[in-house]
Structures are given as structure tokens and as C-alpha cells.
Amino acid sequence: MRLSRYFLPVLKETPSEAQIVSHRLMLRAGMIKQASAGIYSWLPLGYKVLKRIEQIVHEEQIRAGHIPMLMPTLQSADLWRESGRYDDYGQEMLRIKDRHDRDMLYGPTNEELITDIFRSHVTSYKDLPLTLYHIQWKFRDEVRPRFGVMRGREFLMKDGYNFDIDKNAALHAYNRHLVSYLRSYERMGLQAIPMRADGGPIGGDYTHEFLVLAETGESEVFYDSEITDLKFGDRAVDYDDVAQCQAVLEEFTSRYARTDETHDEALFNEQVPEARRRSARGIEVGQIFYFGTKYSEAMGATVVTPDGSRVPVHMGSHGIGVSRLLGAIIEASHDDKGIIWPEGVTPFHCGIVNLKQGDAAADAACESLYKALTAKGLEPLYDDRTERAGAKFATMDLIGLPWRITVGPRGLEKGVVELTSRRTGESEEMSPEAAVDRLGQIYANV
Ligand code: ATP
Ligand code: MG
Numbered sequence: 001m002r003l004s005r006y007f008l009p010v011l012k013e014t015p016s017e018a019q020i021v022s023h024r025l026m027l028r029a030g031m032i033k034q035a036s037a038g039i040y041s042w043l044p045l046g047y048k049v050l051k052r053i054e055q056i057v058h059e060e061q062i063r064a065g066h067i068p069m070l071m072p073t074l075q076s077a078d079l080w081r082e083s084g085r086y087d088d089y090g091q092e093m094l095r096i097k098d099r100h101d102r103d104m105l106y107g108p109t110n111e112e113l114i115t116d117i118f119r120s121h122v123t124s125y126k127d128l129p130l131t132l133y134h135i136q137w138k139f140r141d142e143v144r145p146r147f148g149v150m151r152g153r154e155f156l157m158k159d160g161y162n163f164d165i166d167k168n169a170a171l172h173a174y175n176r177h178l179v180s181y182l183r184s185y186e187r188m189g190l191q192a193i194p195m196r197a198d199g200g201p202i203g204g205d206y207t208h209e210f211l212v213l214a215e216t217g218e219s220e221v222f223y224d225s226e227i228t229d230l231k232f233g234d235r236a237v238d239y240d241d242v243a244q245c246q247a248v249l250e251e252f253t254s255r256y257a258r259t260d261e262t263h264d265e266a267l268f269n270e271q272v273p274e275a276r277r278r279s280a281r282g283i284e285v286g287q288i289f290y291f292g293t294k295y296s297e298a299m300g301a302t303v304v305t306p307d308g309s310r311v312p313v314h315m316g317s318h319g320i321g322v323s324r325l326l327g328a329i330i331e332a333s334h335d336d337k338g339i340i341w342p343e344g345v346t347p348f349h350c351g352i353v354n355l356k357q358g359d360a361a362a363d364a365a366c367e368s369l370y371k372a373l374t375a376k377g378l379e380p381l382y383d384d385r386t387e388r389a390g391a392k393f394a395t396m397d398l399i400g401l402p403w404r405i406t407v408g409p410r411g412l413e414k415g416v417v418e419l420t421s422r423r424t425g426e427s428e429e430m431s432p433e434a435a436v437d438r439l440g441q442i443y444a445n446v
Helices: 021-028 044-063 077-083 111-121 167-187 225-229 242-253 265-271 294-299 322-332 360-375 389-399 409-413 432-444
Strands: 032-036 039-042 074-076 094-097 103-106 130-139 154-164 193-196 207-213 219-224 257-259 277-292 302-304 310-312 314-321 350-354 380-383 403-407 417-421 427-430
Touching: 021 032, 021 322, 039 044, 044 130, 044 154, 044 167, 044 322, 074 077, 077 103, 077 111, 077 294, 111 130, 111 154, 111 294, 111 314, 154 167, 154 322, 167 193, 167 207, 167 242, 167 277, 167 314, 193 219, 193 242, 207 219, 207 322, 219 225, 277 294, 277 322, 294 314, 314 322, 350 360, 350 389, 360 380, 360 403, 360 409, 360 432, 380 389, 403 409, 403 432, 409 417, 417 432, 427 432
Parallel strands: 193 257, 350 380, 350 403
Antiparallel strands: 032 039, 074 103, 094 103, 130 154, 154 314, 193 207, 207 277, 219 257, 219 277, 277 314, 302 310, 403 417, 417 427
16 A cells, blocks of 8 residues: 555544543544544554454454354344343443334344344254354443443444353353464464453353453453463464363463452462462453353253253353454553554554655665565555655554565665564664565564
């Protein structure tokens, strides 16, 4: 993409309504624009990152054997009356009437709709296990929408639902989700720690929230510092291997890590040596939850077992806050000049800065770099505007592309361009071909 033809409405002034750094940077970098409280338009740069995050989530869910689909945003109230949640859900649910005076709602989540789909089509244990998911907009009329996309009213969520014959099978689905979530967050350059969460009125031990540690997080968390040393890395996992998935769960959840809702001070002191006790703040970027037969019983989602009896299926629901993740990544990765995108989610793979637009040699070198990078499957953002170098650097730093190639007449006389890392600020001179190769290698490993 050539910046002269792109739509990147960066702001010079820091918007006064934004209280936290990710919100400020998303507005300044021209990624989002508020449409109304807690509802945003995704401008091209923000939309690109959103799509990258969605893509990672899809790839990892499909790898785990989960099946993508799409359910609507608007739902009929009738299903929610069946489960009993139409009245329970409270004011967060946006209730709508259609022209025939029928009660509708903008889905805050999808347990009812998916259970209805399941019961209409699945009748036998032979069709299990089954996990369906979608990535779809949700609406929750939050009392205090704030922090930009972190606590929106309209937000994008991946929500998946497993259907299994019994509790053990459903717990394997739970473990698969845990593994796939660890992989997904790491690919986004994030450490998200599974923490024991509150099962709410349903209760039970089987729910974990994934928390990214950040001062601006809305949750208070307590954990054993050893947990931050755990890395999932690129280990191979067989998602059908029950023992292997269980081992990952044990590795990542055996140390003390809880949100304030389940925190037990006495247990914390007993289990964790003082030097390793930490309390901090965190951003919830996902949650997994096994809830058994709550919806299947209420809505009659049963299957016939091998011995011919009928049982309600065991279910769980598992969510990732796709749009919230943009905020969480920026909270975890920025400096005073702007955003620093991890390679896995960056909107463009690198920037090309032409120090002297209009100089024949510099223009030609930039064009040929652009072509070579594109031929490697990389997407550069070429700043081809006739701006001062300082302004071009400031824009690149603000929007946070992890790599920048700087091209100028003086370097070209020596046959070199400069490759700069946004994270370390370090620059290295090399031939344009070497810069293209280097970026090719870097992104081959992402
Ligand atoms: P919270 O406690 O933050 O209100 P939740 O526990 O109600 O979230 P879930 O139902 O678990 O949310 O939804 C799954 C994920 O969707 C959450 O882990 C979070 O990342 C994201 N999410 C929830 N509410 C919002 C929101 N208002 N804006 C953006 N993302 C959200
Ligand atoms: Mg949650």
C-alpha cells in the first residue's frame, strides 16, 4: 500500500476523552472512530489488525478440530424464554421489537441459539464429539462502556460451544480449548495467563479466564510469579490425545493464579512462598467454561446413547475477546512514540520510508523494494508522501510497524538502505536485497 493513496487519518492532538494508552493510540493512529458510546467504526488500519487477530483465532480453532459457522446478531426472545435467561439477563441485553411486535434481542452471547441448532439436527451419540464456533459481533449494554474497544457495547467475540456425551468427554473439549487459546495468544505476541475464575450461579471448578497483565486491567489478580515463566512455544500437540491435553492443563493451571472473584488469601499464603506472591491487574481476553447440562436440560438437547437411553449433552462455552485483544496487545506493547505491533498481528509487515521523494534514485529503489517484498508475500506500507523525514518517522513509530526500511540518496550511493527494528530502535545498513531477505526470514518464522 502506498500511503499517499491510503486512508490513515492520524491525529496530532491526544484526544482528551481517552483515559488509557491503548485507546489514545488507537484514536491517534487512525484505527477507530467512535460512532456512539461503546460503538466504533473500524478504520482501515484498525480493521486490518482486527482481521489478522481473527485469522489467528480461526486457524487455531480449526487446528483443534473445532468447526466454524456463523449465527446472526439478532435473535428471537423465545429461545431465551426457554432457557430462562430472558428475564435473568438484565439491562445488559438490548431488547428490540420488530414490526409485528415480536420480541427480539441483539445477542450478548449464543448458548440458546446453538443449543437450538444442535437439538434440531443431532440425535445420536455417534455425532459426538462436536464443537462449533463463530466469530460474530455481540452487544451488551454495559453500564460504563470505556477504554475504547476494551469495554465496548458492540464488540467482536469468538464463541465456541462443545457438545459431548458425558462430563469426561466435555472436559477433554475444555482442555482442547485451553491449549488452543494458549497457542492463539502466543501467536499474537501476548502472554495470557489462565486463572481460576468464578462459575457464577452455575458454579463448578471448570472455568478459567485468560488474563494479560497490565496496569490498566479491570481485574485484580493474584498469582505465583513462577507462572510467568511458562511458555507454550511451538510444541506439537495432538488434540485427540486426551492425556497430552490434560498434561498441558495441569502444567498451566497447577500454580496459584486467581482473579479477585475466587481469590483465597489463606490458600494463597499457604501455597505460594512469600517471595513469589504477586498481586497485579489484568485484562480478561478470554474465558473457557464447562457448565454441564444447564442448557441441554432446559432446552431438550439430548442424544441416544449406545444402550438406547436418552441423555442431555454436556456442554461448555468458550470465548475470546477478539476486538478487546487490540487494546490488550497495545497495552502490553507500546512506548512513548506509539504502538509496537508484534509480528503476528501487524497491519503491514514493514514500512518503507523514502527520505527524498522525487529523487530519481530513491524513488526507483523504493519501487523496487516494494515489488520485491510483495513478491515474497509481504505487505509493505510505502510512505511516498512529500513530507519531511521527521514527520514520516513519527507516523511510522505511531502506527507501530515492527520493521522499517529507510531509503535515501546518501545510502544508495553506497548501495545500502537501513533496516530498523521498531522494538529496539536498532538500525542496520545493508543492501536492499539483504533487507528483503531478512524480512522474509523474520516472517517465515511467525
Ligand atoms: P467482563 O467480565 O470483562 O465483562 P465477561 O466475563 O462478561 O467479560 P465473557 O462472556 O466471558 O465476558 O466473554 C468472552 C470474552 O469477550 C471476554 O473474555 C472478553 O475478552 C470479551 N468481552 C466481554 N465483554 C466485552 C466488552 N464489553 N467489550 C469488549 N470485549 C468484551
Ligand atoms: Mg468472562
